[in-house]
Amino acid sequence: MKTTLYLCLLFLGLQVQGQHKSNLNDEQQEQKIPHSPEDYSPAEGENLAHGKIAPSNVDFAFRFYKQVREEAGNKNIFFSPLSISTAFAMLSLGARSNTLRQLHKGLAFNLTEMEEQEIHEGFQRVLQLLNDPHREVQLSMGNALFIDDRLKLLQKFLNDVTNFYYSEAISSNFRNSPEAIKEINNYIETKTHGKIVDLLKCLDPDTVMVLVNYIFFKGYWENPFSNLTTRDDDFLLDVKNSVKVKMMHQNKVFNIHRDEKLSCWVVELPYKGNAAALFILPDEGTMKQVEDALLKETVSKWMQSLEKRKIYLDLPKFSISGSYDVMSLFQKMGVTEVFSDQADLSGVADKTHLKVSKAIHKAVVDVSENGTEAAAVTVIEIIPMSAEFPPPPHIRFNRPFLMIIVDKTTHSILFMGKIVNPAAKED
Known part of the structure; x- marks a missing residue:
């Protein structure tokens, strides 16, 4: 009887900072992609590669949420749907039969609307666009395979993960488990700029491969908050309880939308570069109603309905993280076979039965004023007085709210979450 070896799938979905200091260019190195976007001249139609997978990726994001x-x-939620879908799409290159069908269905890919090749071409283009070093927003996303020397990967699988997903292939000795764990954790810590440390605690003794996907995002607000106006304030956890937070404040023109049907405010805060954060504030008692309505059509309608309007905005500073057992969540979403002895990953390696024994995901976010270095400027803004316009609304994110970080170039949801307690430190 053949021994079943295990493919340990590790996801690392990482890390979003809605601001922060230091020199963008110092850290803009990171991903070495063979075809840089400026050298890439797509054939007619390939321009739309990422556009074809975007609706499926958004569907997946909300299903997973x-x-x-x-x-x-009643805990904070924060994850990168794009990291998870990229890692599993990459794995699907080696999946066959029902295992492959389940993965496609779980990731919301409908093969009557697109060919399998187009899925991978879409992710290839997403990776090229996200890793463009000329973008103002600091963004790096990449993949790695840590492979035991006992495992003979099929050349086609290796070629495909390198070609479509720009994956590094790193030879590892999983018989020396502590050393392999250290090597993988060091890789993750480096790629996430120290934001994710010691993620992997243990490895299944039969592990022969670990797949890592990371995403790192660091954006500067187009309109930074002044730390001079940040003050202590109450954040209402529920009707009876509150916590103290550092509340940031702005009195400016933003793209906003009031959704009367769902009873919520939507405020767009753009980053420098082609990315933005959508903050969604449900009226008291309507969070579930808004969450239930999270569909690509809803968010698309919000984006199209945004209008420039002056508002008084209060937004808390927060640093939160989320850690998830993706295997357990996927099984509840109907993706079961890839984790079982029935898994067909025969396109990965020669004469070896593989299954996924672990799939984990961690994401962190840090939102603050903007991370300015020393600078001073005086601006006097003069506006006409008018009694005809209603006063600007005061939108206070002082109760649980939702956050979606969107990359507008690829139409991707990079991160999403729910902030129920900005002061919480849980993983």
Whole structure:
């Protein structure tokens, strides 16, 4: 009888900072992609490669969010749907038969609307666009395979993960488990600029391969908050309880939308570069109603309905993280076979039965004023007085709210979450 070896799938979905200091150019190195976007001249039609997979990736993001919500209870939620879908799409290159069909369905890919090749071409283009070193927003996303020397990968799988997903292939000795764990954790720590440390605690003794996907994002607000106006304020956890937070404040023109049907405010805060954060503030008692309505059509309608309007905005500073057992969540979403002895990953390696034994995901976010270095400027803004316009609304994110970080170049949801307690430090 053949021994079943295990493919340990590790996801690392990482890290978003809605601001922060230091020199962008110092850290803009990171991803070495063979075809840089400026050298890439797509043939007619390939321009749309990332556009074809975008709706499926958004569908997946909201499906996964709703699954996480079932288990999160009253805790913060934060994850990168793009990291998870990229890692599993990359794995699907080696999946066959029902295992492959389940993965496609779980990732919201409908093969009557696109060919399998187009899925991978879409992710290839997303990686090229996200890793463009000329973007103002600091963004790096990449993949790595840590492969035991006992495992003979099929050349086609290796070629495909390198070609479509720009994956590094790193030879590892999983018989020396502590050393392999250290090597993988060091890789993750480097790629996430120290934001994710010691993620991997242990490895299944039969592990022969670990797949890592990371995403790192560091954006500067187009309109930074002044730290001079940040003050202590109450954040209402529920009707009876509150916590103290550092509340940032702005009195400016933003793109906003009031959704009367769902009873919520939507405020767009753009980053320098082609990315933005959408902050969604449900009226008291309507969070579930808004969450239930999270669909690509809803968010698309919000984006199209945004209008420039002066508002008084209060937004808390916060640093939160989320850690998830993706294997358990996927099984509840109907993706089961890839984790079982029935898994067909025969396109990965020669004469070896593989299955996924672990899939984990961690994401962190840090939102603050903007991370300015020393600078001073005086601006006097003069506006006409008018009694005809209603006063600017005061939108106070002082109760649980949702956050979606969107990359507008690829139409991707990079990160999403729910902030129920900005002061919480849980993983």
